[in-house]
Amino acid sequence: EVQLLESGGGLVQPGGSLRLSCAASGLTFNTYALTWVRQAAGKGLEWVSVITGSGGSSYYAASVKGRFTISRDNSKNTLYLQMNSLRAEDTAVYYCMIGEGVWGQGTTVTVSS
């Protein structure tokens, strides 16, 4: 069974940084592109970023480009999202997922002073 497990969320002040992690199991990790999706309270699902299986290519939503960096360590079966210059509007539950429909349980990021 494929499992994704996020960690690293928390409370951070505006302008601060956080690094989210997503540990994967039950799959050949380096053959899957991995995606971060976020969901603000009471809102819909928003695509944030994706990275190819090799890690050679990555893409970002306009709302996070230049502030967030996606990466992966295929030796550790782990996906990351480095979030810098955080804003109140980044407050959300962050999920890692595989496009074919596997999701983690989410980790909550709150940006507030």
Place this chain on the structure above:
Amino acid sequence: DIQMTQSPSSLSASVGDRVTITCQASQDITNYLNWYQQKPGKAPKLLIYDASNLETGVPSRFSGSGSGTDFTFTINSLQPEDIATYYCQQYENLLVTFGGGTKVEIK
């Protein structure tokens, strides 16, 4: 980016009713479409993949159809436990996108 237009944004139906949700893609996505159910505080749960395939363990009252740009999701005989928000999602390319969601309530 591929835009997904989902409708309606909310609906109210009686137990036992048939419920239909539609999703339209801004370009051809063949059948690379998932349907999810999301309950408050939980991650989305995959119900239908590849537009019409029922995920293992999902009740058969849920179904999906369509290809290309137009897709339909149906709940036959709505049950109280089906109260949730439903989303479509395309995965034709790396940049997955989602419909805006449909909140289903019991009348």
